[in-house]
Amino acid sequence: MAATDTVRIDFICVHNAGRSQMAAAFAERERAERGLEEVVEIHSGGTDPADEIHSEVVDAMAEEEFDLSDRSPSWVVLDDLKDSHYLVTMGCSITEFNPAQYGVESRAWDLTNPDGKDMETVREVRDEIERRVSGLFDEIERTAAESDDESESVTARVSSAVRDALSF
Template sequence: MSTDTDDTDPIRIAFVCVQNAGRSQMSTAFAERERDRRGLADDVEILTGGTDPADHVHEEVVDAMADAEFDLSDRTPRAITNGELRACDYVATMGCSTLDVGGVDDAVDVRDWALDDPDGQDPDRVREIRDEIERTVSALFDEVERERVSGE
Protein backbone atom coordinates (compact mmCIF):
# COMPACT_ATOMS: atom_id res chain seq x y z
CA MET A 1 0.00 0.00 0.00
CA SER A 2 1.13 3.47 -0.75
CA THR A 3 2.86 5.13 2.17
CA ASP A 4 2.93 8.64 0.77
CA THR A 5 -0.77 9.27 1.36
CA ASP A 6 -2.52 10.43 4.48
CA ASP A 7 -5.82 9.20 5.91
CA THR A 8 -7.86 11.72 3.90
CA ASP A 9 -6.60 10.53 0.52
CA PRO A 10 -8.84 7.99 -1.17
CA ILE A 11 -7.66 4.45 -1.57
CA ARG A 12 -7.07 3.96 -5.29
CA ILE A 13 -7.83 0.60 -6.85
CA ALA A 14 -7.23 -0.27 -10.50
CA PHE A 15 -8.64 -3.25 -12.37
CA VAL A 16 -6.45 -3.92 -15.38
CA CYS A 17 -6.19 -6.37 -18.24
CA VAL A 18 -5.02 -6.26 -21.83
CA GLN A 19 -8.27 -5.38 -23.63
CA ASN A 20 -10.27 -3.89 -20.73
CA ALA A 21 -13.29 -5.57 -22.33
CA GLY A 22 -14.17 -8.42 -19.97
CA ARG A 23 -12.76 -9.28 -16.56
CA SER A 24 -11.60 -5.79 -15.63
CA GLN A 25 -14.96 -4.30 -16.67
CA MET A 26 -16.83 -6.84 -14.53
CA SER A 27 -14.45 -6.17 -11.63
CA THR A 28 -15.01 -2.43 -11.95
CA ALA A 29 -18.80 -2.80 -11.91
CA PHE A 30 -18.70 -5.00 -8.80
CA ALA A 31 -16.22 -2.63 -7.14
CA GLU A 32 -18.45 0.38 -7.81
CA ARG A 33 -21.35 -1.49 -6.21
CA GLU A 34 -19.25 -2.54 -3.20
CA ARG A 35 -18.00 1.01 -2.73
CA ASP A 36 -21.57 2.32 -2.72
CA ARG A 37 -22.98 -0.45 -0.52
CA ARG A 38 -20.26 0.08 2.07
CA GLY A 39 -20.52 3.87 2.08
CA LEU A 40 -16.97 4.32 0.80
CA ALA A 41 -17.70 6.79 -2.01
CA ASP A 42 -15.33 9.37 -0.49
CA ASP A 43 -12.74 6.77 0.51
CA VAL A 44 -12.22 4.67 -2.62
CA GLU A 45 -11.36 5.72 -6.17
CA ILE A 46 -11.75 3.06 -8.87
CA LEU A 47 -9.83 2.99 -12.14
CA THR A 48 -9.94 0.52 -14.98
CA GLY A 49 -8.06 0.16 -18.21
CA GLY A 50 -6.07 -2.02 -20.51
CA THR A 51 -2.69 -2.10 -22.17
CA ASP A 52 -4.24 -2.69 -25.62
CA PRO A 53 -7.93 -1.75 -25.28
CA ALA A 54 -10.60 -3.39 -27.43
CA ASP A 55 -13.23 -1.39 -29.30
CA HIS A 56 -16.06 -2.50 -27.03
CA VAL A 57 -16.89 -4.66 -24.02
CA HIS A 58 -17.32 -8.31 -25.03
CA GLU A 59 -20.98 -9.14 -25.77
CA GLU A 60 -20.96 -12.24 -23.56
CA VAL A 61 -19.75 -10.06 -20.67
CA VAL A 62 -22.47 -7.47 -21.28
CA ASP A 63 -25.06 -10.29 -21.29
CA ALA A 64 -23.74 -12.02 -18.14
CA MET A 65 -23.59 -8.74 -16.25
CA ALA A 66 -27.11 -7.84 -17.40
CA ASP A 67 -28.24 -11.10 -15.76
CA ALA A 68 -26.76 -9.69 -12.53
CA GLU A 69 -28.52 -6.34 -13.06
CA PHE A 70 -25.53 -4.36 -14.35
CA ASP A 71 -25.62 -2.44 -17.62
CA LEU A 72 -22.17 -2.44 -19.21
CA SER A 73 -23.47 -1.72 -22.72
CA ASP A 74 -22.39 1.93 -22.53
CA ARG A 75 -18.88 1.26 -21.21
CA THR A 76 -15.88 1.71 -23.47
CA PRO A 77 -12.52 0.03 -22.93
CA ARG A 78 -9.74 2.52 -22.32
CA ALA A 79 -5.98 2.59 -22.00
CA ILE A 80 -4.40 2.87 -18.57
CA THR A 81 -1.08 4.62 -18.04
CA ASN A 82 1.84 3.71 -15.82
CA GLY A 83 1.28 7.04 -14.10
CA GLU A 84 -2.25 6.02 -13.17
CA LEU A 85 -1.00 2.66 -11.93
CA ARG A 86 1.76 4.26 -9.85
CA ALA A 87 -0.87 6.44 -8.12
CA CYS A 88 -2.81 3.37 -6.97
CA ASP A 89 -2.76 1.56 -3.66
CA TYR A 90 -3.96 -1.69 -5.25
CA VAL A 91 -3.70 -2.94 -8.82
CA ALA A 92 -5.61 -6.11 -9.67
CA THR A 93 -4.59 -7.76 -12.91
CA MET A 94 -6.88 -10.36 -14.36
CA GLY A 95 -4.43 -13.11 -15.30
CA CYS A 96 -3.11 -11.45 -18.42
CA SER A 97 0.47 -12.62 -18.59
CA THR A 98 1.26 -9.93 -21.15
CA LEU A 99 0.40 -7.12 -18.75
CA ASP A 100 3.54 -5.25 -17.74
CA VAL A 101 3.26 -3.46 -14.44
CA GLY A 102 7.02 -3.11 -14.23
CA GLY A 103 6.69 0.67 -14.07
CA VAL A 104 4.81 0.38 -10.80
CA ASP A 105 6.85 0.76 -7.63
CA ASP A 106 6.87 -1.54 -4.62
CA ALA A 107 4.46 0.67 -2.65
CA VAL A 108 1.62 -0.51 -4.92
CA ASP A 109 -0.01 -3.80 -3.92
CA VAL A 110 -0.20 -5.63 -7.28
CA ARG A 111 -2.29 -8.79 -7.36
CA ASP A 112 -2.79 -11.18 -10.25
CA TRP A 113 -6.22 -12.74 -9.90
CA ALA A 114 -5.50 -15.35 -12.60
CA LEU A 115 -9.05 -15.35 -13.94
CA ASP A 116 -10.08 -17.16 -17.12
CA ASP A 117 -10.86 -14.91 -20.09
CA PRO A 118 -14.63 -14.82 -20.73
CA ASP A 119 -14.17 -13.80 -24.39
CA GLY A 120 -15.73 -16.49 -26.59
CA GLN A 121 -16.85 -18.65 -23.65
CA ASP A 122 -20.33 -20.13 -23.37
CA PRO A 123 -22.82 -18.23 -21.18
CA ASP A 124 -22.57 -20.63 -18.23
CA ARG A 125 -18.78 -20.28 -18.10
CA VAL A 126 -18.99 -16.49 -18.35
CA ARG A 127 -21.43 -16.47 -15.42
CA GLU A 128 -19.01 -18.65 -13.40
CA ILE A 129 -16.18 -16.20 -14.11
CA ARG A 130 -18.50 -13.30 -13.20
CA ASP A 131 -19.39 -14.92 -9.88
CA GLU A 132 -15.71 -15.58 -9.09
CA ILE A 133 -14.95 -11.93 -9.81
CA GLU A 134 -17.79 -10.81 -7.54
CA ARG A 135 -16.40 -12.89 -4.64
CA THR A 136 -12.84 -11.68 -5.24
CA VAL A 137 -13.87 -8.01 -5.40
CA SER A 138 -15.90 -8.39 -2.20
CA ALA A 139 -12.89 -9.91 -0.41
CA LEU A 140 -10.70 -7.01 -1.60
CA PHE A 141 -13.21 -4.53 -0.22
CA ASP A 142 -13.19 -6.39 3.11
CA GLU A 143 -9.44 -5.65 3.22
CA VAL A 144 -9.92 -2.04 2.16
CA GLU A 145 -12.51 -1.50 4.88
CA ARG A 146 -10.23 -3.03 7.51
CA GLU A 147 -7.37 -0.80 6.31
CA ARG A 148 -9.51 2.32 6.41
CA VAL A 149 -10.88 1.51 9.89
CA SER A 150 -7.53 0.51 11.38
CA GLY A 151 -5.65 3.34 9.67
CA GLU A 152 -2.89 1.01 8.49
Protein backbone atom coordinates in the same frame (compact mmCIF):
# COMPACT_ATOMS: atom_id res chain seq x y z
CA MET B 1 -11.38 5.19 7.36
CA ALA B 2 -10.40 8.77 7.92
CA ALA B 3 -12.33 11.29 5.85
CA THR B 4 -9.15 12.55 4.17
CA ASP B 5 -7.93 9.11 3.10
CA THR B 6 -8.53 8.12 -0.50
CA VAL B 7 -7.97 4.58 -1.71
CA ARG B 8 -7.38 4.02 -5.42
CA ILE B 9 -8.09 0.64 -7.00
CA ASP B 10 -6.95 -0.13 -10.55
CA PHE B 11 -8.27 -3.17 -12.43
CA ILE B 12 -5.92 -3.80 -15.35
CA CYS B 13 -5.82 -6.28 -18.21
CA VAL B 14 -4.78 -6.27 -21.84
CA HIS B 15 -8.06 -5.48 -23.62
CA ASN B 16 -10.23 -3.99 -20.83
CA ALA B 17 -13.16 -5.75 -22.45
CA GLY B 18 -14.12 -8.43 -19.95
CA ARG B 19 -12.71 -9.22 -16.52
CA SER B 20 -11.49 -5.74 -15.62
CA GLN B 21 -14.82 -4.24 -16.72
CA MET B 22 -16.74 -6.71 -14.54
CA ALA B 23 -14.41 -6.04 -11.61
CA ALA B 24 -14.88 -2.27 -11.94
CA ALA B 25 -18.68 -2.64 -12.07
CA PHE B 26 -18.76 -4.86 -8.98
CA ALA B 27 -16.35 -2.48 -7.20
CA GLU B 28 -18.60 0.49 -7.98
CA ARG B 29 -21.53 -1.37 -6.45
CA GLU B 30 -19.52 -2.40 -3.35
CA ARG B 31 -18.34 1.17 -2.92
CA ALA B 32 -21.92 2.49 -3.04
CA GLU B 33 -23.34 -0.22 -0.76
CA ARG B 34 -20.63 0.42 1.82
CA GLY B 35 -20.97 4.21 1.62
CA LEU B 36 -17.40 4.68 0.44
CA GLU B 37 -18.05 6.91 -2.56
CA GLU B 38 -15.97 9.73 -1.09
CA VAL B 39 -12.95 7.59 -0.23
CA VAL B 40 -12.55 4.90 -2.90
CA GLU B 41 -11.57 5.67 -6.50
CA ILE B 42 -12.05 2.93 -9.07
CA HIS B 43 -10.24 2.75 -12.41
CA SER B 44 -9.97 0.11 -15.09
CA GLY B 45 -7.96 0.03 -18.24
CA GLY B 46 -6.09 -2.04 -20.74
CA THR B 47 -2.63 -1.96 -22.23
CA ASP B 48 -4.14 -2.67 -25.67
CA PRO B 49 -7.87 -1.92 -25.40
CA ALA B 50 -10.40 -3.72 -27.58
CA ASP B 51 -12.96 -1.81 -29.62
CA GLU B 52 -15.85 -2.90 -27.38
CA ILE B 53 -16.71 -4.93 -24.32
CA HIS B 54 -17.25 -8.62 -25.10
CA SER B 55 -20.94 -9.23 -25.79
CA GLU B 56 -21.07 -12.27 -23.50
CA VAL B 57 -19.75 -10.09 -20.65
CA VAL B 58 -22.42 -7.45 -21.31
CA ASP B 59 -25.07 -10.21 -21.26
CA ALA B 60 -23.76 -11.89 -18.09
CA MET B 61 -23.54 -8.59 -16.23
CA ALA B 62 -27.08 -7.65 -17.36
CA GLU B 63 -28.26 -10.75 -15.47
CA GLU B 64 -26.89 -9.07 -12.33
CA GLU B 65 -28.56 -5.70 -13.08
CA PHE B 66 -25.46 -4.05 -14.57
CA ASP B 67 -25.69 -2.18 -17.86
CA LEU B 68 -22.26 -2.24 -19.48
CA SER B 69 -23.62 -1.47 -22.94
CA ASP B 70 -22.61 2.19 -22.67
CA ARG B 71 -19.06 1.49 -21.50
CA SER B 72 -16.00 1.26 -23.70
CA PRO B 73 -12.57 -0.24 -23.14
CA SER B 74 -9.98 2.38 -22.29
CA TRP B 75 -6.24 2.75 -22.05
CA VAL B 76 -4.51 2.39 -18.74
CA VAL B 77 -2.28 5.37 -18.04
CA LEU B 78 0.80 3.62 -16.73
CA ASP B 79 2.16 6.72 -14.96
CA ASP B 80 -1.07 6.97 -12.95
CA LEU B 81 -0.50 3.52 -11.45
CA LYS B 82 2.02 4.95 -9.00
CA ASP B 83 -0.97 6.50 -7.19
CA SER B 84 -2.76 3.15 -6.93
CA HIS B 85 -3.18 1.46 -3.56
CA TYR B 86 -4.44 -1.79 -5.06
CA LEU B 87 -3.32 -2.74 -8.55
CA VAL B 88 -5.26 -5.81 -9.68
CA THR B 89 -4.38 -7.69 -12.86
CA MET B 90 -6.88 -10.17 -14.22
CA GLY B 91 -4.62 -13.07 -15.11
CA CYS B 92 -3.64 -11.85 -18.53
CA SER B 93 -0.06 -11.60 -19.62
CA ILE B 94 0.75 -7.91 -19.45
CA THR B 95 4.32 -7.58 -20.65
CA GLU B 96 4.19 -3.80 -21.05
CA PHE B 97 4.80 -3.22 -17.38
CA ASN B 98 5.85 -4.86 -14.17
CA PRO B 99 3.37 -3.93 -11.40
CA ALA B 100 6.16 -4.10 -8.81
CA GLN B 101 7.93 -1.16 -10.46
CA TYR B 102 5.15 1.13 -9.26
CA GLY B 103 5.69 0.29 -5.59
CA VAL B 104 2.02 -0.41 -4.99
CA GLU B 105 0.07 -3.33 -3.58
CA SER B 106 -0.50 -5.59 -6.57
CA ARG B 107 -2.70 -8.63 -6.99
CA ALA B 108 -2.73 -11.12 -9.83
CA TRP B 109 -6.18 -12.64 -10.11
CA ASP B 110 -5.71 -15.68 -12.32
CA LEU B 111 -9.11 -15.62 -14.03
CA THR B 112 -10.31 -17.33 -17.19
CA ASN B 113 -10.72 -14.97 -20.12
CA PRO B 114 -14.48 -14.89 -20.85
CA ASP B 115 -14.04 -13.83 -24.48
CA GLY B 116 -15.79 -16.36 -26.72
CA LYS B 117 -16.69 -18.67 -23.82
CA ASP B 118 -20.11 -20.22 -23.23
CA MET B 119 -22.45 -18.39 -20.85
CA GLU B 120 -21.95 -20.90 -18.04
CA THR B 121 -18.21 -20.22 -18.04
CA VAL B 122 -18.74 -16.46 -18.27
CA ARG B 123 -21.11 -16.63 -15.28
CA GLU B 124 -18.53 -18.59 -13.29
CA VAL B 125 -15.89 -15.96 -14.05
CA ARG B 126 -18.36 -13.18 -13.19
CA ASP B 127 -19.27 -14.79 -9.87
CA GLU B 128 -15.62 -15.34 -8.95
CA ILE B 129 -14.85 -11.69 -9.72
CA GLU B 130 -17.77 -10.61 -7.54
CA ARG B 131 -16.42 -12.70 -4.62
CA ARG B 132 -12.91 -11.33 -5.03
CA VAL B 133 -14.07 -7.72 -5.27
CA SER B 134 -16.14 -8.13 -2.10
CA GLY B 135 -13.13 -9.66 -0.36
CA LEU B 136 -10.94 -6.78 -1.51
CA PHE B 137 -13.39 -4.27 -0.02
CA ASP B 138 -13.47 -6.29 3.22
CA GLU B 139 -9.68 -6.01 3.31
CA ILE B 140 -9.74 -2.28 2.56
CA GLU B 141 -12.21 -1.67 5.40
CA ARG B 142 -10.26 -3.91 7.78
CA THR B 143 -6.97 -2.18 6.94
CA ALA B 144 -8.60 1.24 7.39
CA ALA B 145 -10.07 0.20 10.76
CA GLU B 146 -6.67 -1.06 11.94
CA SER B 147 -5.06 2.18 10.79
CA ASP B 148 -7.74 4.23 12.58
CA ASP B 149 -7.24 2.13 15.75
CA GLU B 150 -3.49 2.78 15.62
CA SER B 151 -4.07 6.51 15.12
CA GLU B 152 -6.54 6.64 18.00
CA SER B 153 -4.12 4.68 20.17
CA VAL B 154 -1.30 7.14 19.44
CA THR B 155 -3.66 10.07 20.04
CA ALA B 156 -4.80 8.58 23.33
CA ARG B 157 -1.19 8.03 24.46
CA VAL B 158 -0.19 11.58 23.50
CA SER B 159 -3.28 13.02 25.20
CA SER B 160 -2.53 11.00 28.32
CA ALA B 161 1.08 12.18 28.35
CA VAL B 162 -0.01 15.81 27.92
CA ARG B 163 -2.56 15.48 30.73
CA ASP B 164 0.09 13.92 32.98
CA ALA B 165 2.59 16.64 32.13
CA LEU B 166 0.03 19.33 32.88
CA SER B 167 -1.13 17.49 36.01
CA PHE B 168 -4.75 17.08 34.84
